[in-house]
Amino acid sequence: MSTESQSSESNLLPLIIEPEQLQEHLDNPQLLIIDVPANGDSYRQGHVPGAIFLDFRYLMRGEGPVPSDVPSVEALSRLFSALGLTRDTHVVAYDDEGGGWAARLLWTLDLIGHTRYSYLNGGIHAWRDAGFEESSEPTALPQATITLRFSIPKR
Helix, strand or coil: EEEECCCCCCCCCCEEEEEHHHHCCCCCEEEEECCCCCHHHHHCCCEECEECCCHHHHHCCEEECCCCCCCHHHHHHHHHHHHHCCCCCEEEEECCCCCHHHHHHHHHHHHCCCCCCEECCCCHHHHHCCCCCCECCCCCCCCCCEEECCCCCCC
């Protein structure tokens, strides 16, 4: 369950970070900030500068009212390549309601062996409460190619 090769570097930030810590690292090229809002309008109204939008539905597969299965290896490879994930990328995830969708992203990263990630404590609401600048412009996706090597248990 790992990306092509594990990074030899330690994590850039701790698991749980405060808005002030993220603000200090916004210009770091190894940082990939991902907004996983329950309400897509939240991203359009304002997000952390440089954050990319991820529709939470890409983190699930299945049918019915609760499609909670893990996406296929192929789907996750396409997703994480489109997001620009590399072995050295440090992901910071946040959402607009309590952290559930951000946690789903971090859990999915953990499934593929990518452990360079952090959660923005309080999500977009904490960022706004801290008075930091927001952007309403979409952020371009930094394309990458990632090969995943893990297997998802079949039901």
